[in-house]
């Protein structure tokens with residue numbers, strides 16, 4: 408734990424998740440992830456420590472330039488330096504390489520109260536392979552290792568997991584953000600006040616099979632929206648027209664519905680849908696029962712009856728977990744369901760329920776609607792939160808305990 412470590416006079420290697428969205432000119436369009444890491448950084452500085460920051464940004468190895476070289480301009484963490492300096496109220500030093508002679512020199516010269524940001528960890532091919540030699544070079548820069556990058560905790564990379572090996576127990580810990588993510592997820596998993604309702608949406612059943620299976624073991628209600636609903640509806644003999652269906656998951660969908668019944672979990676599919684004649688914002692739309700969608704039409708959002716039924720369950724819940732949008736919320740005509748569910752979750756929270764929103768798109772929806780501070784906790788880790796809730800051991804967390 409952070410509070411058990413005395414950072415005074417120490418150099419802390421802090422893995423953060425500064426993988427923020429940037430526009431064409433390299434300006435930060437959403438700094439949530441940077442802000443989320445500030446308490447950890449500030450705490451170390453306030454205690455008289457120095458901070459060496461490691462982060463990835465994007466996928467520079469996968470998106471190399473035509474000549475095979477890394478696109479430094481696009482993926483450099485230099486884009487972050489100005490804004491981070493402003494937020495911290497002190498100058499952040501930048502090393503234009505992730506490891507090497509210059510990184511060593513700058514880290515050695517670093518004084519208490521100073522911050523050094525190293526270049527994008529993924530510029531090193533060894534990062535995503537969990538390379539030991541690379542991890543050792545990072546470890547040699549500091550006395551203490553802090554992992555606050557919950558968003559990449561499900562990856563066994565050199566800077567998120569391997570590096571922890573080179574620090575003894577008592578000299579490695581989760582940062583405050585990671586700790587909050589874990590505590591909030593554990594609250595849902597291990598000590599939920601009931602009724603406990605999970606709302607799962609998004610495009611595909613196949614992405615969330617493990618989550619759904621796991622949820623059926625302990626939730627009271629499971630509300631299914633988004634594209635994945637139509638695979639369930641078709642598996643029950645419904646007519647779903649041209650809606651998104653995973654034909655190879657129909658049997659699985661049937662099994663999940665049977666498991667829900669067996670376990671006494673109330674599993675709700677959307678009664679009705681907003682259907683469209685094309686996958687487009689200017690398509691013709693109407694409302695139809697979700698199991699009677701004509702050919703040539705597709706369900707792109709939950710309908711008004713589904714909103715009412717889902718909202719009623721949400722309002723009666725004491726613990727709420729939400730992952731994935733209810734429709735194609737990126738297009739205005741199909742955003743109503745997701746908005747209504749966000750509002751219901753916020754209202755239930757106002758009445759005293761505990762709510763955790765996790766997963767990139769539902770987080771984006773809640774944030775865009777200005778409801779982020781009306782729910783109990785908004786997770787910064789999409790894939791990592793999903794895996795944590797599925798019950799998997801996250802390498803970035805496990806490595807701190809060895």
Ligand code: AMP
Nearest residue numbers: 609610633634706707731733734735736
């Ligand atoms: P996921 O990443 O699995 O949470 O899925 C999010 C994506 O699912 C969003 O981009 C939505 O546009 C998409 N989505 C939600 N509902 C539907 C639907 N009914 N049909 C097709 N795509 C959908």
